[in-house]
Amino acid sequence: MDKKDREILRLMQEDASLSLADLAAAVNLTPTPCWRRIQKLQAEGVIQKQVAICDARKLNLGLTTFVTIRTSQHNEQWMQRFVDGATSIPEIVEIYRLSGDADYLLKIVVPDIDRYDSVYKRLIRSVDLLDVSSAFAMETIKCTTALPLDYVQ
Known part of the structure; x- marks a missing residue:
């Protein structure tokens, strides 16, 4: 896992509703390589799921x-x-x-x-x-x- 993967994870943990385009731009990638990285992180089990966090x-x-x-x-x-x-x-x-x-x-x-x-x-x-x-x-x-x-x- 490299620096870009960690930055993708940091951003997704902050707000998983970011669009792929916004996420890719934030980590200086185009959408396709960013999407591939996210898919790899999901396949490896690093990203387990994406959820909505509700106000109790x-x-x-x-x-x-x-x-x-x-x-x-x-x-x-x-x-x-x-x-x-x-x-x-x-x-x-x-x-x-x-x-x-x-x-x-x-x-x-x-x-x-x-x-x-x-x-x-x-x-x-x-x-x-x-x-x-x-x-x-x-x-x-x-x-x-x-x-x-x-x-x-």
């Missing part, structure tokens, strides 16, 4: 909750039930398996505490959990989907 508040999703989960069961059957249950809940928008004290971290977006409680109840119906701890975001300081490109080799 304008969709009445003003409460962001980070939930840490601990389990006493560390087996494939439990994990599959947990993954199936958690991924089926649309309000759970991110799930991470962790090292350290907590086993999982979930990011949940809902309108209010009552809706969070509803998500919590759906989650605990899917599997037995040892401990669930919730932290409600008071303010978003930084939120980006853009990945740093300084480490590409």
Whole structure:
């Protein structure tokens, strides 16, 4: 991956709706070579997909909750039930398996505490959990989907 590929990625992470002509001009290429580079980045899995990023508040999703989960069961059957249950809940928008004290971290977006409680109840119906701890975001300081490109080799 060269400097032009990184610049294409930087621009696309900023605004994936840029036209091919505008993107090509911004990186000093004509549209055809720029398009080929984008196709290659997609084929290699560097660009996984292009999405619209919505404003959660304008969709009445003003409460962001980070939930840490601990389990006493560390087996494939439990994990599959947990993954199936958690991924089926649309309000759970991110799930991470962790090292350290907590086993999982979930990011949940809902309108209010009552809706969070509803998500919590759906989650605990899917599997037995040892401990669930919730932290409600008071303010978003930084939120980006853009990945740093300084480490590409």
